[in-house]
Amino acid sequence: MALSHKLELRQSQSLVMTPQLMQAIKLLQLSNLDLNAYVDAELERNPLLERGESEDAGDGEAPEEAAPANGESHAEPSDGDWLETRLETDPRSIEAKLDTDLANVFPDDNGRAAAETAPSLPSESWSSAPSRQAVSSEDYNLEAFVAGEKTLAEHLSDQLGLAVADPMKRLVGLALINEIDETGYLRVDIAAIAERLAASPELVAETLRLVQSLEPTGVGARDLAECLALQLRERDRLDPAMAVLLENLDLVARRDMAQLMRLCGVDADDLVDMLQEVRRLNPKPGNAYGSAVVQPVIPDVLVHPAPDGSWLVELNSGTLPRVLVNQAYYATVAKKRRSDGDRAYLADCLQSANWLVKSLDQRARTILKVASEIVRQQDAFLAEGVEHLRPLNLKTVAEAIRMHESTVSRVTSNKYMATPRGIFEMKYFFTAAIPSASGGEAHSAEAVRHRIRLLIEEEPVDAILSDDTIVKLLRDSGVDIARRTVAKYREAMRIPSSVQRRREKSVGAGG
Numbered sequence: 334m335a336l337s338h339k340l341e342l343r344q345s346q347s348l349v350m351t352p353q354l355m356q357a358i359k360l361l362q363l364s365n366l367d368l369n370a371y372v373d374a375e376l377e378r379n380p381l382l383e384r385g386e387s388e389d390a391g392d393g394e395a396p397e398e399a400a401p402a403n404g405e406s407h408a409e410p411s412d413g414d415w416l417e418t419r420l421e422t423d424p425r426s427i428e429a430k431l432d433t434d435l436a437n438v439f440p441d442d443n444g445r446a447a448a449e450t451a452p453s454l455p456s457e458s459w460s461s462a463p464s465r466q467a468v469s470s471e472d473y474n475l476e477a478f479v480a481g482e483k484t485l486a487e488h489l490s491d492q493l494g495l496a497v498a499d500p501m502k503r504l505v506g507l508a509l510i511n512e513i514d515e516t517g518y519l520r521v522d523i524a525a526i527a528e529r530l531a532a533s534p535e536l537v538a539e540t541l542r543l544v545q546s547l548e549p550t551g552v553g554a555r556d557l558a559e560c561l562a563l564q565l566r567e568r569d570r571l572d573p574a575m576a577v578l579l580e581n582l583d584l585v586a587r588r589d590m591a592q593l594m595r596l597c598g599v600d601a602d603d604l605v606d607m608l609q610e611v612r613r614l615n616p617k618p619g620n621a622y623g624s625a626v627v628q629p630v631i632p633d634v635l636v637h638p639a640p641d642g643s644w645l646v647e648l649n650s651g652t653l654p655r656v657l658v659n660q661a662y663y664a665t666v667a668k669k670r671r672s673d674g675d676r677a678y679l680a681d682c683l684q685s686a687n688w689l690v691k692s693l694d695q696r697a698r699t700i701l702k703v704a705s706e707i708v709r710q711q712d713a714f715l716a717e718g719v720e721h722l723r724p725l726n727l728k729t730v731a732e733a734i735r736m737h738e739s740t741v742s743r744v745t746s747n748k749y750m751a752t753p754r755g756i757f758e759m760k761y762f763f764t765a766a767i768p769s770a771s772g773g774e775a776h777s778a779e780a781v782r783h784r785i786r787l788l789i790e791e792e793p794v795d796a797i798l799s800d801d802t803i804v805k806l807l808r809d810s811g812v813d814i815a816r817r818t819v820a821k822y823r824e825a826m827r828i829p830s831s832v833q834r835r836r837e838k839s840v841g842a843g844g
Contacts, residue, residue: 385655517619
């Protein structure tokens with residue numbers, strides 16, 4: 334076979350992931366908090382971007398515009414105004430006007446001493462020095478006076494300093510506090526701490542009892558039983574029966590009420606009271622200190638009922654960052670003669686700014702389009718409740734709005750919708766379909782879970798519903814579901830089995 338060279342012209346199409354397209358995809362799946370952080374970073378990086386919020390009137394050059402037309406730079410001070418333009422050198426007169434001692438005003442200048450030396454100094458030098466020091470001094474940092482949130486270790490250390498005077502015990506106590514985790518439990522063995530500090534185990538154990546007496550009650554416990562015992566002892570409720578109950582928390586978890594009544598030596602009513610008292614205790618006492626601030630959910634989409642019975646879908650303007658491209662600044666800077674590198678930098682900034690504005694606008698339009706289709710598909714849920722939630726998948730929404738499934742998936746990630754029935758994540762409206770027993774319309778998995786919960790909540794004490802019975806009831810109502818699916822949904826909702834519910838309800842009923 335002979336080899337030969339030839340030229341061939343081909344035409345093809347391909348999708349290239351440009352940086353601008355990657356930016357648009359990235360913005361689409363960001364939550365409103367992450368989006369604002371991203372925009373803030375772009376505002377710092379790109380000089381051509383600026384926020385779109387309108388500034389209050391009177392800012393900027395307002396003081397100069399309000400100046401009198403006759404050229405006077407200062408108005409005549411009113412009577413009693415201590416911010417006068419003329420220099421005051423008498424310290425007693427200054428103190429009378431300020432109604433305080435000069436040492437409180439200029440502590441770095443030694444108060445009265447600085448004022449008494451003022452007549453021998455140039456007036457401009459004396460009058461401007463305090464203001465310069467006040468601005469540059471770190472002592473006047475307002476943030477330094479703002480109370481910060483104390484961590485659990487700081488809270489315990491402050492109490493330990495007041496409760497313990499022995500230096501050795503205080504050292505051991507600080508070592509124990511440093512080993513307490515954020516939930517309030519001591520996760521290190523006493524022998525290990527004693528060996529590390531070269532102290533006796535008895536001293537460490539005695540100091541641990543002191544640490545466990547600090548607030549919050551229950552801190553420093555080595556397990557859940559000890560934590561609950563410390564709280565009950567503080568309430569004077571740690572009787573022998575309660576101590577036995579704490580020693581058998583595994584039986585409490587299994588809801589073996591008959592065995593618990595036999596071990597504790599109490600009847601059903603007393604056992605119920607004991608369990609209720611244990612439930613009121615705090616199993617993680619350290620969570621109240623130094624915990625992370627819970628960020629409230631801010632909905633991206635707002636849904637309101639319209640007068641004609643339809644639904645109004647709108648974007649939450651508070652979650653949409655507004656940015657503008659400062660074309661005037663770009664035109665001013667571009668007129669200057671600059672190097673090729675400067676021109677390339679300006680062109681890159683302008684292109685990046687335009688793409689960011691366009692991407693934000695496209696993101697908002699896409700979210701609104703997807704949310705509108707979700708509301709149209711789940712109209713029955715908004716009107717009637719969770720029992721009427723329809724099965725829905727990404728493909729159905731994507732085909733309706735003529736977008737790709739991956740785009741719909743990105744839009745619904747980390748986005749929330751505020752409806753008359755509460756705030757829901759957009760992913761909540763996408764549920765699996767469970768076929769109908771009569772061959773009709775399929776049921777939503779979330780709606781079926783809601784039915785299971787209602788059946789169990791309404792079951793009488795003398796007729797506890799087993800999983801097989803729940804399957805029969807659901808099939809009678811038109812839901813074709815398997816027993817293992819009912820068990821899976823029940824366990825996901827943390828509902829105990831029929832045997833455990835029968836024990837619990839029989840004890841609660843006094844039998």
